[in-house]
Amino acid sequence: xxxxxxxxxxxxxxxxxxxxxxxxxxxxxxxxxxxxxxxxxxxxxxxxxxxxxxxxxxxxxxxxxxxxxxxxxxxxxxxxxxxxxxxxxxxxxxxxxxxxxxxxxxxxxxxxxxxxxxxxxxxxxxxxxxxxxxxxxxxxxxxxxxxxxxxxxxxxxxxxxxxxxxxxxxxxxxxxxxxxxxxxxxxxxxxxxxxxxxxxxxxxxxxxxxxxxxxxxxxxxxxxxxxxxxxxxxxxxxxxxxxxxxxxxxxxxxxxxxxxxxxxxxxxxxxxxxxxxxxxxxxxxxxxxxxxxxxxxxxxxxxxxxxxxxxxxxxxxxxxxxxxxxxxxxxxxxxxxxxxxxxxxxxxxxxxxxxxxxxxxxxxxxxxxxxxxxxxxxxxxxxxxxxxxxxxxxxxxxxxxxxxxxxxxxxxxxxxxxxxxxxxxxxxxxxxxxxxxxxxxxxxxxxxxxxxxxxxxxxxx
Numbered sequence: 001x002x003x004x005x006x007x008x009x010x011x012x013x014x015x016x017x018x019x020x021x022x023x024x025x026x027x028x029x030x031x032x033x034x035x036x037x038x039x040x041x042x043x044x045x046x047x048x049x050x051x052x053x054x055x056x057x058x059x060x061x062x063x064x065x066x067x068x069x070x071x072x073x074x075x076x077x078x079x080x081x082x083x084x085x086x087x088x089x090x091x092x093x094x095x096x097x098x099x100x101x102x103x104x105x106x107x108x109x110x111x112x113x114x115x116x117x118x119x120x121x122x123x124x125x126x127x128x129x130x131x132x133x134x135x136x137x138x139x140x141x142x143x144x145x146x147x148x149x150x151x152x153x154x155x156x157x158x159x160x161x162x163x164x165x166x167x168x169x170x171x172x173x174x175x176x177x178x179x180x181x182x183x184x185x186x187x188x189x190x191x192x193x194x195x196x197x198x199x200x201x202x203x204x205x206x207x208x209x210x211x212x213x214x215x216x217x218x219x220x221x222x223x224x225x226x227x228x229x230x231x232x233x234x235x236x237x238x239x240x241x242x243x244x245x246x247x248x249x250x251x252x253x254x255x256x257x258x259x260x261x262x263x264x265x266x267x268x269x270x271x272x273x274x275x276x277x278x279x280x281x282x283x284x285x286x287x288x289x290x291x292x293x294x295x296x297x298x299x300x301x302x303x304x305x306x307x308x309x310x311x312x313x314x315x316x317x318x319x320x321x322x323x324x325x326x327x328x329x330x331x332x333x334x335x336x337x338x339x340x341x342x343x344x345x346x347x348x349x350x351x352x353x354x355x356x357x358x359x360x361x362x363x364x365x366x367x368x369x370x371x372x373x374x375x376x377x378x379x380x381x382x383x384x385x386x387x388x389x390x391x392x393x394x395x396x397x398x399x400x401x402x403x404x405x406x407x408x409x410x411x412x413x414x415x416x417x418x419x420x421x422x423x424x425x426x427x428x429x430x431x432x433x434x435x436x437x438x439x440x441x442x443x444x445x446x447x448x449x450x451x452x453x454x455x456x457x458x459x460x461x
Contacts (some may be wrong), residue, residue: 005135008128008313011103011112014056021112022065031067033117033135034099036141037127038073042118044096046074047151048089051083051101052250053190053215056111060101063267064113069149069415070142078157080191081213083114084346085161091342092160097123102251105224108217114251120314120344121443158195162202163349163460167341170281171352176360177204182242184258186211186233188223191251192347198347202356209240210265225256227264234250234262242364244358247421248347254334257349257354261365262292267334274336274350275328277357284327287320289313291422292332295373308321311410313425318343318373332377378444380434381426382452388459390425390432396458397451398422421447423455 003012003021010030012022019026038047040333047068049146057080065075076093078086090098099115106112115123115131123131139330141151165171183205187193194211200208209235211218214345222229225247237258238246245258257265265273272295273288278301289312297307305327314331321329321339330337335345335405344370384390394412407413411424411432421436432455436448 004083008122008315009113009115011106011110013109014111015109024059024300027063027113028067030113030131030135031064032071032140033116033131033137034097034113035068035071035073036091036134036137037131038097038118038139039071041127041223042096043144044094044118045072046093046095047114048076048078048086048093048095048098049101049193050078050083050086050098050331052082052252053080053193054103054108054111054217054250057101057217060111060113060229062324064099064101065151069151071140071149072143072147073149075149075151077151077153079153079155080194081157081242082161082191082195082348083197084253084342084344084348085157085252087116087120087344087346088161088164089154089157090116090118090340093154098222099401100251104251105249105254106220108219113278114431116133119343121234123317124315128175138184149189158191158198161195162199165199165349165352168338168349168352169303170278170356171203172356172360173203176355179359180207181205181244181355181359182207182209182240183244183328184211184233184236184240184242185213186230186245186247187213188221189216189217189248190219190252191215192248192250192252192255192442195348196248196351197253199351202373205355207242209236209242211236213274223250225267226255229266230258232258233263234258234266238262244355246351246459250333252347255350255354256334257337257365259369260364261366263366263369264363265365265369268375268377269369269372270330270334270350270354271330271336272296272330273357273368276303276339277360278328278338282327282353285324287317287324287326287329289331290407290410291319291424292438293375293377294420295375298373309407309409309413314345318408337370373439375437375439376444377435377437378441378443378448379435380452381431382434383431383456391456393432393455394423397454400454416447419443421446421451426435
């Protein structure tokens with residue numbers, strides 16, 4: 001069982017002992033720390049909360065509400081919602097922050113608190129450190145009965161979210177409707193089951209086959225939208241002769257697609273295809289993290305824009321997007337960030353933009369996918385003795401490959417002529433994650449394995 005406290009929030013497994021698991025005591029302590037930070041940072045005594053449908057969600061929500069009320073914070077409670085919906089609601093409600101109760105793609109025994117600032121964006125690393133410090137403060141003064149915060153249930157924000165998507169200039173409802181798409185969706189029995197069918201109906205899609213759209217938190221398979229977890233969606237797309245398969249994760253910030261032939265579109269290519277569409281209408285820059293496919297750089301430069309890489313993590317991608325005024329960005333895990341709507345990964349806006357692209361291109365999904373550079377990413381990890389000096393290992397890797405361009409903003413990334421490899425330390429485990437990309441699957445594996453061999457040799461030395 002696990003409890004992980006970090007600058008990005010608190011997450012862990014339900015049950016067990018305090019300070020080692022995600023228990024009511026830990027949830028309350030961390031929520032109070034965040035509430036105090038919100039009051040100090042924004043001066044606003046209002047926080048928006050929402051949750052995915054996992055079984056422990058209501059229990060965690062009850063604790064969060066009570067903790068915030070106890071320190072005089074008014075709670076706007078969206079109930080069952082999505083991460084991007086809560087992000088939009090923080091801005092619309094003029095709140096001082098937000099809490100999303102979700103462990104994202106983690107299995108059902110996990111839950112977590114994702115923390116947002118007054119802009120509806122994930123808090124910075126510095127803010128996260130402040131929240132951790134405040135959570136450990138034993139001198140919290142609780143409010144008397146007349147100053148307790150209020151609790152307001154506020155349904156309907158998913159519909160507001162969809163309305164804002166429909167207003168986007170690049171979302172072409174008429175083009176989508178005219179194609180009369182047949183679509184299969186898998187929402188892993190979480191809040192995507194509330195949001196995705198409503199979005200598709202609003203976009204004029206009348207033929208929708210729903211898999212696991214009851215928001216009861218009983219995930220029918222591993223909820224991470226990876227190819228190995230989408231076999232039933234793939235089979236159903238072929239069986240129904242559908243034009244597309246759509247899968248979202250439990251909190252609806254990641255989007256995976258399945259082509260009409262049952263093949264995976266590829267989570268790395270969700271962002272690539274949406275960016276291709278956006279760049280065809282508006283010239284500009286793009287951003288993804290260092291571990292995302294080079295295909296985004298290729299389509300960006302082909303459209304006359306400039307590509308930039310950020311450190312891994314949504315907050316880092318957003319910071320870089322603002323810096324370079326990117327028109328589209330995100331992460332290679334199916335995360336699309338479209339600043340015309342908001343600065344957060346949003347599977348719903350990703351669906352709307354992708355369907356607009358698919359409709360206006362006149363191509364089948366498989367043909368559209370084949371139009372992009374075909375790269376393969378190998379993902380490995382190497383376990384290390386906790387006493388090993390990882391910085392020294394990275395320094396040795398830099399020396400060995402010094403004739404190639406090296407980026408060190410997040411671990412070490414080495415760019416070869418048409419390939420790359422990225423090494424970064426895990427924030428939660430004594431391991432190094434290794435990502436390598438090539439236009440050959442065999443080559444990607446070879447590069448990753450070579451770096452693993454280098455690391456082992458250097459660690460012995």
